[in-house]
Amino acid sequence: MEQIVETKNLTKTYNGFTAVDRLNLTIREGEIFGFLGPNGAGKTTTILMLLGLTEPSSGTVQVCGYNPTREPLKVKRIVGYLPEKVGFYEDLTARQNLGYTAELNNLLRREAEERISELLATVGLSQVADQEVRELSRGMKQRLGIADVLVKEPKLVFLDEPTSGIDPEGIEDVLKLITSMAKKGITIVFCSHQLHQVQKICSRVGILAKGHLVAEGQIDRLGKRAIGGGRYRIEAQVARLSPKLIDAIRQVKGVIEAQGSGDSLLISCNRDLRGQISKVIVDSGSLLLGMKIEEYSLERIYKKYSKEA
Amino acid sequence: MYAVFRKELADHLSSKRFGILFILVLLAAMFATYLAVQNIRSVVTSDTEFVFLKIFTTSGETLPSFLFFLSLFIPIVGIALGFDAINSERTSGNLSRLLSQPIYRDSLINGKFLAGLAILGIMIASVIALVAGLGLRIVGVPPSSEEVLRLIAFVLLSMVYGAFWMALAVLFSVFFDRTATSMLASIALWIFFFFFMSMIAGTIADARVPIDQNSSLEMVTKNFEIQGMIGRISPCTLYGEATSALLTPELGSLNPALMMISILAAGRMLTPLPFSQSLLLVWPQVVSIIALAAICFAVSYIRFMKEEIRSI
Numbered sequence: 305m306e307q308i309v310e311t312k313n314l315t316k317t318y319n320g321f322t323a324v325d326r327l328n329l330t331i332r333e334g335e336i337f338g339f340l341g342p343n344g345a346g347k348t349t350t351i352l353m354l355l356g357l358t359e360p361s362s363g364t365v366q367v368c369g370y371n372p373t374r375e376p377l378k379v380k381r382i383v384g385y386l387p388e389k390v391g392f393y394e395d396l397t398a399r400q401n402l403g404y405t406a407e408l409n410n411l412l413r414r415e416a417e418e419r420i421s422e423l424l425a426t427v428g429l430s431q432v433a434d435q436e437v438r439e440l441s442r443g444m445k446q447r448l449g450i451a452d453v454l455v456k457e458p459k460l461v462f463l464d465e466p467t468s469g470i471d472p473e474g475i476e477d478v479l480k481l482i483t484s485m486a487k488k489g490i491t492i493v494f495c496s497h498q499l500h501q502v503q504k505i506c507s508r509v510g511i512l513a514k515g516h517l518v519a520e521g522q523i524d525r526l527g528k529r530a531i532g533g534g535r536y537r538i539e540a541q542v543a544r545l546s547p548k549l550i551d552a553i554r555q556v557k558g559v560i561e562a563q564g565s566g567d568s569l570l571i572s573c574n575r576d577l578r579g580q581i582s583k584v585i586v587d588s589g590s591l592l593l594g595m596k597i598e599e600y601s602l603e604r605i606y607k608k609y610s611k612e613a
Numbered sequence: 614m615y616a617v618f619r620k621e622l623a624d625h626l627s628s629k630r631f632g633i634l635f636i637l638v639l640l641a642a643m644f645a646t647y648l649a650v651q652n653i654r655s656v657v658t659s660d661t662e663f664v665f666l667k668i669f670t671t672s673g674e675t676l677p678s679f680l681f682f683l684s685l686f687i688p689i690v691g692i693a694l695g696f697d698a699i700n701s702e703r704t705s706g707n708l709s710r711l712l713s714q715p716i717y718r719d720s721l722i723n724g725k726f727l728a729g730l731a732i733l734g735i736m737i738a739s740v741i742a743l744v745a746g747l748g749l750r751i752v753g754v755p756p757s758s759e760e761v762l763r764l765i766a767f768v769l770l771s772m773v774y775g776a777f778w779m780a781l782a783v784l785f786s787v788f789f790d791r792t793a794t795s796m797l798a799s800i801a802l803w804i805f806f807f808f809f810m811s812m813i814a815g816t817i818a819d820a821r822v823p824i825d826q827n828s829s830l831e832m833v834t835k836n837f838e839i840q841g842m843i844g845r846i847s848p849c850t851l852y853g854e855a856t857s858a859l860l861t862p863e864l865g866s867l868n869p870a871l872m873m874i875s876i877l878a879a880g881r882m883l884t885p886l887p888f889s890q891s892l893l894l895v896w897p898q899v900v901s902i903i904a905l906a907a908i909c910f911a912v913s914y915i916r917f918m919k920e921e922i923r924s925i
Contacts, residue, residue, distance in 0.1 A: 318921065355713055358921060377715045385713035391706025393624075407616040408714040452710065 307366075308333045308460055308491050309354060314363035316349050316515075323349040325515035326363065331460075336482065336492045338502035340606060341512035347495050348388070350512070351462045355385055368459055381409070384453035384461040388468065388495075390445065394438040398429055398448050401437060402455055409456045416455075423451040427481060443474030450481055460491045467498060479505055503602040511609045519609045524574070527600030531608065533572035534560040535600055540569040541593035542585055549588045556580050567593070617716070617724025618731075625732045630693055638686045638740055645679040646744045648672070650751045662885055665756040666763060666860050668748035669741075679744055680856055683737075684849065687771055688807070690736060691778025692799040694729040697792040698722070698783045699917060704790065722917050726783060726910060733775040738768050759888050763859050766892065770859065773902050774852045778803065780909035787913040787920075806847040814843035845898075848905055855898035858891050 309331035316324040324346040331337045341347050352358040354367050356376030365372060372379040392401045399420055406416035424433045427447040432440060440448065446466060453461050463482065467475045475498075483505055486492050496502050502509060503523060510520040519526050524535040542549070545564050553562040553571060558580075561572040571581060578595055585592045625631050649671040653664070672678040699722065702708040712718060741764065749755060756764070781802065785795035818839035824832050844850040858864045862885035886894065 357709070357712055377717070380713060380715040383713075385709070387706065387709045387713075389706040390710055391708075392710075393707065394705070404616070404620055405714060407620070408711070408716055410715075449710075456714075 306333045307331065309365075309367050309493075311350075311354075311365045312363055314350070314353060314365055315361045316346070316353060316358065317361040322515050324353070324360075327512075327515070327517050329510060329517055329520065331491060331493060332508075333459075333491050334486065334489055335507045336486045336494055336505050338506035338509035338602075339493050339495045339512070340497075340499070340502060340509055342610065345512040346515040347512055348464060351385065351464065351493070351495070355379060355383060355462070381456065382459045384456060384458035386449045386453045386461070386463045386466055388465040390449040390452075392437040392445065392448065392452075395436060397434045397436055398424065398440065398444075398451075399433045401448070402452055405452050405455045411455070419455060419457075420451075423454050426454075426484075427451045428477065443470040443477070446470055446474070446478060447481070450478070450485075454485070458490060460493070461485065462493045462495070464495045465497070466494070467496065467501060475501065499602040499606055503599075509602070511606060513610050518612065519605075523602055523605065524600055526609075527605050531600060531604060534574040536573050536576060537598045538569075538571040538573065538578060538581060538595065539598070540571070540581065540585065540595045542567055542569050543591035543593055545569060545590065546588075549585065549590055552584050552588060553581060556584060614716070614720040614724045614727075617721055618728050621725050621728030622731055625694065625728060631732065634686075634690050634693055635736055638682075638690065638736065639743065641682040641686065642679055642740050642744050643747065645672075645676060645682050646747050647751075648674075648676050649678060650748060653752065663757070663760055663763075663862055664752065664754045665745075665748065665760045666862070668744065668752065669767075670857075670860050680860060683740070683771060684774075684852055684856065685807075687733075687737070687775045687852075688778040688803045688849070690733065691729075691775040692782045692796065692803065694732060695726075695779040695782030696786055696796040696799050698725045698729070699786045699913075700790055700792050700795055701786075704792070718918055719914065722783070722787075722914055726779070729779045729783075730772065730776055733779065734768075734772050737771045737775065741768055741771075759862075762888050763862070763891070766888075767856060767859050770852070770855055770895075770899060770902075773899070773906060774848065777848055777902055777906035777909065780906045780913065784909045784913040784916075787916050803849075806849045810847035810850065811840075811844055814840045817843055845901070848902055851898040851901050855895040855902070858895045862886050862888075862891055864891075864894075 307330050309329065311327050311329045314324060314327040314329070315322065327346075327350060329350070339347055339350075349358065353360050353365060354372060356372030356379050359373055367379050368382050370378045392398075393404070396404070402420045402423065403416060406420060411419070421430070421433075424430050427450055429440075429444060429447055429451065432444060437445065437448070446469075450463075450466065453463075466482070467478050470478060479501060482492055482494065486505075494502060494506055506523070508520070508522050509526065511518050519529075521529075527535065545567050547564070550562050550564045550569070553559060553569070556577060558573050558575055558577050559571055560574065563570045571577070576597060578597055582592055582595065646668060649668050652674065653667050653671050669679045672681070699708075702711065702721075711721060745756070745764065778799070782795065782799040785798045786792070789795040789798065818836045821839055822832055822836040824836045828836075845854075864886070
């Protein structure tokens with residue numbers, strides 16, 4: 305995949321405080337990239353530099369082939385940004401707010417009207433399109449924010465905490481929307497403290513701590529590096545656990561490691577092997593009492609890297 | 614910038630704030646004009662020139678003139694149009710969303726300022742046109758070409774004066790995060806300039822050159838000169854002097870003491886100045902108001918452009 309964002313030694317200093325320190329980041333076209341880090345880690349500052357809204361102190365940055373500092377308008381024409389605290393003109397309707405965004409993007413009236421209607425339908429706001437924004441719920445406003453970002457038909461979208469303050473059902477809707485955007489070929493940079501959401505939709509993540517990029521890559525690779533073993537950990541409760549059974553399980557294709565302790569069997573593997581393992585246990589004449597599977601938890605990976613940083 | 618300008622213009626025109634202010638200014642203007650027309654006979658003689666302009670400057674028995682009402686309301690309108698220009702966008706979370714659209718940052722502040730200026734122009738021109746129309750109907754004397762020129766200059770000057778107050782309010786809206794703070798700061802400054810500046814000028818002049826009934830003409834003139842000099846720090850004084858000279862062509866000087874001395878020496882009202890001479894007379898005042906407005910706007914522009922977006 306082609307790189308859509310590339311930074312080299314990107315640094316931002318505010319009054320002697322280094323918010324972003326020699327950041328080397330790569331985001332590939334079409335992926336959903338999870339951009340993680342505690343508050344004040346420098347995520348928003350990085351996004352603002354990538355958008356050309358703030359100037360880097362040093363280093364270089366390329367977004368969609370443009371330098372955002374020198375060509376901010378070219379970047380802003382094809383890059384969308386949904387800020388954490390997105391605001392709209394409360395006395396205007398949802399449609400009028402999007403209309404203003406379309407006007408700022410120099411869209412022709414007719415084209416804009418059609419696109420806005422489509423987008424409002426996509427985010428499920430057709431019913432409230434002509435209601436004033438003040439009457440919309442937080443979740444609706446967040447979905448309106450996503451529609452607002454899509455008005456310009458961007459290649460790349462930065463979503464800063466798009467699910468904050470939304471109820472669980474609303475979160476599901478927003479995550480589905482994000483996934484559908486990615487399916488249409490839009491690259492998404494997803495900033496969130498909700499790590500389970502990030503794990504659910506992101507193909508790769510970058511972890512920022514104190515302005516440094518401490519980890520970047522696919523979740524399972526990062527997990528392997530930080531925690532070891534395979535992507536999945538299967539824990540089985542077995543009556544009559546024998547060394548012979550453990551050896552048999554180790555022979556199953558895809559198993560990285562198997563260990564027994566009492567009546568517990570711990571298996572590390574890179575794919576879901578519950579079916580094969582159950583079969584081996586039953587075939588060996590042992591009794592399978594229970595089984596559960598765990599994927600690498602992004603939370604564990606995140607904590608590990610943050611702690612190291 | 615045109616998109617921002619259009620949106621702001623539409624917002625102002627459809628806002629309750631604009632509606633209320635417009636009705637208030639209009640009612641005050643109509644009332645002042647009606648009273649002026651009632652009293653105009655007492656100030657006009659058969660050889661009085663520029664009768665039409667008297668509609669704007671003649672006061673009622675208890676109420677001030679249209680000119681006074683306008684000088685009172687223009688700052689309020691200017692402040693109302695600018696006090697929340699930037700900070701309301703910031704607090705509502707709109708600013709970073711707007712600035713992530715393909716527009717330059719200055720388009721936002723320029724568009725807002727120009728829209729405010731257009732509204733000021735519409736409001737002032739329409740109020741003056743309505744008053745002129747009402748006066749024309751009641752008095753029945755059509756304005757001469759010079760009177761029309763003076764009225765056009767008056768409209769333009771009033772717009773510049775309004776632009777100063779709007780620029781000041783925009784400046785506070787850039788510096789203060791809360792809209793209430795920027796509004797209060799603007800109003801406080803207006804109250805200071807409108808009500809207290811002349812008192813301060815009088816007190817300082819009296820302390821420097823005390824005068825009483827027995828004071829010489831030289832002392833009185835000097836006292837008035839000091840008062841005028843200090844008073845001109847206030848844009849309200851500058852506007853008052855400039856509009857008085859434009860709408861009262863007989864005014865040969867902007868120093869009231871010198872004016873009085875000239876009248877006493879001549880034994881009658883002075884010959885009216887031609888428009889070009891009146892314009893020359895008020896030119897320093899006009900330039901000062903323009904400069905003040907430009908300074909306020911330039912400071913808010915630079916501050917807004919240099920502001921780190923993370924604080925927005």
